[in-house]
Amino acid sequence: MLTAESKIRDIIPVIGFGTWEIGGDTCVESVKDALNIGYRHIDTAQVYNNEEEVGKGIKQSGTDREDIFLTTKIATNNLHIGRIKPSFEESLQKLQTGYVDLLLIHWPIQSMNLKACLQAMFELKEENKVRHVGVSNFGPELFERSLIYGHIANNQVKFNPYHTAFDTLEVAKKTDSTLTAYSPLGRGRASKDETFSEIGEGHNKTASQIILRWLIQLGNVSVIPKAASEKHRRENFEIFDFELSEEEMKRINDVTKTK
């Protein structure tokens, strides 16, 4: 049974809070509020320029650091051997923490030496500054190739009804890895979708809640919806008191093929 405390592969909480494009005091308040609602998984990145505010929000919430699963990502301009560790130290300082739970390569770039980048990240793991190493925006082939260098705990990719990642999910499932779905709501588009609203009526849930639930019910997937609005933050967390039937799951899967 899925609950708000469920973790995929006992590592990553299925529901997380995305912070892209939330900055300043709004970010501090949003992170604080998300933790007060019950989220225990926060997603940020060097390039979001809000690690400092995320760190403040965590501190101000009073939540124990060890109860939070915190992800950050190495920006593409830091994806070379001389910059991974120094830029990561800057991230730790901004986040006011001694470690992150998940460190990701934000986006693969041509000039990147994948083996060397991952090696530097695995060294940070050995130094206990990183709990898990992962990647983001890696298609199935590159994802599989990265797995030869060590345990890649997670691949964070765009996954919503309008942009699916079933093939990447298959790689994660067969290789002891996991997937995090970013832009799970299609940046808000899912909330206006009539088919998902209709399925929601039967459960007294909104279209957005249906789509978040669909993603986590696929298995091995965590979701990190972003919500600057308090109402949305609460709504997105309330997806553990109902279940989509096999038929409803299939209906949504079929719908994604036509979007």
Ligand code: NAP
């Ligand atoms: P998203 O979560 O799919 O959608 C966010 C948008 O949906 C916002 O406009 C939000 O409005 C709205 N929304 C949220 N909950 C809603 C609800 N219940 N009903 C109606 N509208 C709702 O898109 P995203 O921000 O692109 O993705 C989420 C997170 O994924 C990001 O914040 C970031 O942490 C991560 N991400 C990672 C990458 C990567 O390259 N790894 C790329 C993109 C995103 P309000 O804000 O007004 O509440």
